[in-house]
Amino acid sequence: MSMKACWLAAALLLASAAQAATIKLSCAAQGQELEMCKAGAEAWSKKTGHSVVVVPTPADATERLALYQRVLQDRSGAIDVLQLDVVWPGLLGNHLLDLKPHSRGVEQSHFGGVVANNTVAGRLVAMPWFMDAGLLYYRRDLLAKYELKVPRTWDELALAARKVQEGERAAGHKALWGYVWQGRAYEGLTCNVLEWVVSHGGGSFVDQGGRITVRNPQAIEALERAARLIGDVSPREVLDFGEEEARAAFQAGNAVFMRNWPYAWSLAQGKDSPVKGKIGVTVLPKSGDRGGRYAATLGGQQLAVARHSPNAALAADLVMYLTSAEVQKERAIQGSLNPTLWPLYADRDILKANPFMGELFGVLAFAVGRPATVTGAQYGEVSAAIWTTTREVLSGRSTAAAAVAKLENELLRLGRNGRWD
Ligand code: GLC
Numbered sequence: 001m002s003m004k005a006c007w008l009a010a011a012l013l014l015a016s017a018a019q020a021a022t023i024k025l026s027c028a029a030q031g032q033e034l035e036m037c038k039a040g041a042e043a044w045s046k047k048t049g050h051s052v053v054v055v056p057t058p059a060d061a062t063e064r065l066a067l068y069q070r071v072l073q074d075r076s077g078a079i080d081v082l083q084l085d086v087v088w089p090g091l092l093g094n095h096l097l098d099l100k101p102h103s104r105g106v107e108q109s110h111f112g113g114v115v116a117n118n119t120v121a122g123r124l125v126a127m128p129w130f131m132d133a134g135l136l137y138y139r140r141d142l143l144a145k146y147e148l149k150v151p152r153t154w155d156e157l158a159l160a161a162r163k164v165q166e167g168e169r170a171a172g173h174k175a176l177w178g179y180v181w182q183g184r185a186y187e188g189l190t191c192n193v194l195e196w197v198v199s200h201g202g203g204s205f206v207d208q209g210g211r212i213t214v215r216n217p218q219a220i221e222a223l224e225r226a227a228r229l230i231g232d233v234s235p236r237e238v239l240d241f242g243e244e245e246a247r248a249a250f251q252a253g254n255a256v257f258m259r260n261w262p263y264a265w266s267l268a269q270g271k272d273s274p275v276k277g278k279i280g281v282t283v284l285p286k287s288g289d290r291g292g293r294y295a296a297t298l299g300g301q302q303l304a305v306a307r308h309s310p311n312a313a314l315a316a317d318l319v320m321y322l323t324s325a326e327v328q329k330e331r332a333i334q335g336s337l338n339p340t341l342w343p344l345y346a347d348r349d350i351l352k353a354n355p356f357m358g359e360l361f362g363v364l365a366f367a368v369g370r371p372a373t374v375t376g377a378q379y380g381e382v383s384a385a386i387w388t389t390t391r392e393v394l395s396g397r398s399t400a401a402a403a404v405a406k407l408e409n410e411l412l413r414l415g416r417n418g419r420w421d
Pocket residue numbers: 061085086087132187188189191243261298299300301
């Protein structure tokens with residue numbers, strides 16, 4: 001190469017290095033999330049020549065929210081792309097970039113409800129990434145051994161859990177419990193409580209019109225029934241459980257039933273899992289009374305760009321890539337994360353890896369939202385009031401009737417004139 005050509009090559013290299021940016025991408029770390037997030041980021045880097053630093057965040061949704069609130073308020077630029085819980089767009093929307101100019105209308109092929117959820121004051125502040133809905137996992141082998149049917153009501157679940165627990169413990173499996181779920185003081189407990197209350201016909205604390213509905217006999221019954229699980233078929237430790245603690249117990253073979261999100265499927269069915277091939281997934285139970293209905297809390301994650309990101313356009317490009325059909329398909333197969341794109345529910349590879357995505361499509365499609373949109377900026381306090389008062393019942397410090405009265409008061413205090421509308 002001539003001297004001149006050498007200089008030219010060096011200059012070109014320098015110029016492209018100067019243009020290559022580094023995007024800071026935050027991901028959650030539940031199950032395989034972090035690993036899959038890194039793989040997606042690397043693929044985008046290869047395509048674009050820009051680099052991505054993956055910033056891990058706490059697995060606990062409530063702790064992650066606190067971190068984001070600090071970072072966004074400080075405008076520190078510490079994170080460009082944020083993984084957002086479905087209940088956060090209303091809380092964080094002001095700090096997030098409008099993605100409409102970057103999306104080229106692609107959001108129209110995602111679930112409309114989630115797109116509406118992510119649209120704050122007409123701005124598309126986040127792209128849907130995956131959907132969650134609360135599911136009941138069960139041990140097929142143990143139900144068959146004790147000749148039990150898959151439970152359809154909460155009482156059937158408690159009965160089946162007790163029967164297997166007693167039988168297996170008598171046979172030497174002392175660590176076995178009937179039912180594990182999420183009872184720690186955080187967002188995950190609010191998701192569990194919503195399922196109990198809705199499945200008893202007790203509403204969703206605040207209705208879509210902004211009226212506070214929590215003080216009703218069905219909500220009281222739901223909380224009483226949940227409290228009775230503890231020490232009976234659920235260990236006291238569930239009061240410290242998040243999703244991963246529940247999964248650890250179930251996957252190790254120490255629980256008959258588990259409430260969890262879809263991500264747990266791929267791991268419990270993983271090649272090293274002791275319960276591989278022995279489990280099933282179904283809808284969570286309802287109350288046996290009239291008015292009861294099957295209920296799954298709607299969860300899920302989005303990707304958003306910090307409004308003050310110095311690399312906003314590039315960050316938006318990364319978001320569009322990670323939420324694309326190609327990446328969602330990969331994540332559905334590897335991590336059993338439910339896509340947010342309609343056409344992927346007809347994809348054979350996805351349905352083969354996750355039969356429940358086809359079988360329980362109705363459950364997913366009709367999942368119940370938390371009162372996040374209606375309570376907007378106050379949702380954080382609303383949810384904290386829900387999990388705090390619930391824990392008083394679960395730990396035996398309050399009756400369910402006193403707790404819903406207290407929760408009603410708290411919500412009245414938080415809402416404008418006792419309501420949000
Ligand atoms: C999952 C859900 C999210 C929910 C959280 C609670 O991450 O996707 O919506 O708030 O669990 O722990």
